[in-house]
Amino acid sequence: MQVYLNGAYLDASEAHISPDDRGFLFADGLYEALLAYHGRILLGEPHAARMRAGLTALQIDTSPADRLLELGERLVALNQLTDRPALIYAQVTRGSAPRRHRFPPAGTPPTCYLFAKPFASQPAELFASGCAAITVPDTRGSRCDIKTIGLLANVLANEAAHAAGALEALFVRDGVIIEGSHSNVMAVIRGELVTYPSCNYILTGVTRNCVLDLARTMGIPVREGPIFASEVYAADELFLTGTTLEIMPIAHLDGRPIGAGRPGPVATRLFAAYRQLSQ
Ligand SMILES: Cc1ncc(COP(=O)(O)O)c(C=O)c1O
Structure with a gap:
């Protein structure tokens, strides 16, 4: 190499x-x-x-x-x-x-x-079934907007997910799900696509921004706001975005199903549009 x-x-x-x-x-x-x-x-x-x-x-x-x-x-x-x-x-x-x-x-x-x-994408079966994720407290500092190589909290969070048989760990700060250990998080709640606002507490993903643009183009209402951990199980859909995870639906969070416990229509439509970009 x-x-x-x-x-x-x-x-x-x-x-x-x-x-x-x-x-x-x-x-x-x-x-x-x-x-x-x-x-x-x-x-x-x-x-x-x-x-x-x-x-x-x-x-x-x-x-x-x-x-x-x-x-x-x-x-x-x-x-x-x-x-x-x-x-x-x-x-x-x-x-x-x-x-x-x-x-x-x-x-x-x-x-x-x-x-x-x-580069190998995650297996097609995982995109089809949706993945498992867990929540963990966000122990990071306040400059998460810099893509620092200091990733200790992310590594520990991701290892905890792995140990629990999950793909990703979602950081919770002040009761709000803000992002994953190496991904951003989006929810579909009452017809709106919701994701944490771009600020110093998250890494504003290139994939996140691209997906938000695709959603707006497709006429899906977008809101940058909190996804409360206490309400997340009532979300219709939850999914991850990131360069390596692409658009990965979350079927189960902390062992509980999200929506119908399988990928929802919004994530599926967005993923199809996103994959077109690499053709
Ligand atoms: C903490 C964190 N958030 C979000 C992302 C997603 O960013 P991108 O879509 O630019 O890959 C990453 C990617 O590694 C990340 O490490």
Whole structure:
């Protein structure tokens, strides 16, 4: 596998990162995960814009965001992934320097690493049946809008889901379901598509925004507001959105059925429209 590291394309076995890297020492960096179909990145501009905004917030050089799409598509081609769906992972850290909390000297180059590999969607049967999810308290901080590599709370939440036989864990903050460990959450309640508003407590998903646009185009009423954990079992539908989960219906939450306990019509229509985008 060919990867990209700090200006060079090289074999994955030759890509080495210093133990002094601030990503390793402090989780001082961010990442993006993107999909490419037929060699072209899906929804590339919003991914690059989110990376640029995150790097700006972290005061890291934004030039990796300017090159994200070019580097990603080049890697897809180099790895001969243009004939199948590919996942591109891109990570930027504040670079390598002797450990101390404050920023390293000006001019310390960021570390920029990308890899691409074949992407497999979740199994068709799971989209057809809907998945299981659990709720967990949100133990994260207040800058969840940055796609930080500091994902400890997300990792623990997702592992709890896995241990419970579920696909995803939904974070609950102040009684409201705000997002998943690696996805956004949408509900259909009294004919409206409801999802948590874009703010510092969630990562505003590229898929989320795309799905909201599709819904508006299809004439589905959209409301950015709370999904109360106490009321969620009365929702007609609940589903996840994300680059890797695409649009995944939730059939059971904490062991209780949502709606009829299978994917609903809104998620099904939106998923069909979303899949069209990758054709
Ligand atoms: C915490 C969190 N929320 C939401 C998402 C969905 O974002 P996107 O649709 O841009 O993949 C992700 C994706 O990894 C995530 O980690």
